[in-house]
Amino acid sequence: MQPDDRLSPSRYRFPFMSHPHFNEARVRTSFANQPFMQTIRAVLTRVEPGQIEIEMPVWDGIRQQHGFAHGGVVGSIADSACGFAALSVAAPDVGVLTTEFKCNFLAPSVGEKLIARGAIIKAGRTLTLTEARIFAVAEGKERLCAHMTATIMTVQGRAGIAN
Secondary structure, X not given: OOHHHHHOHHHOOXXXXXXOOOOHHHHHHHHHOOHHHHHOOOEEEEEEOOEEEEEEEOOHHHEOOOOOEOHHHHHHHHHHHHHHHHHOOOOOOXXXXXXXXXXXXXXXXXXXXXXXXXXXXXXXXXXXXXEEEEEXXXXXXXXXXXXXXXXXXXXXXXXXXXX
């Protein structure tokens, strides 16, 4: 096994094959209601219980001064991948919000597109621990460029917070 094989999509799986609260349409609708994701051209490419994949092209409007995708945008798609992974198994009457995250930038985000793969590490009643791995894709090859861990809070009964 090559060092990066352990990070390949086929080996990055959440143990839930199904979940009683899983509702793909709910996740897709909530994602579509985020204007910022549309602004940065991010699209939801995979929705499974506890797992999300978001792709975003690397284009001039999101580059920083050295030509890489800006870290703020990388962090944004990672945060969304984490949050939507948590939402994918949340009860129908709750919303989710990020309470904290840590993002490690491991390599320049250079390539044609970025892929953020979010997954639940441990789901709880109030807090859910998630992670996202962000890959830069250049000439068809994925390279891990960032890793995020995030804590997502379940919110119930608060006006304006429903997904």
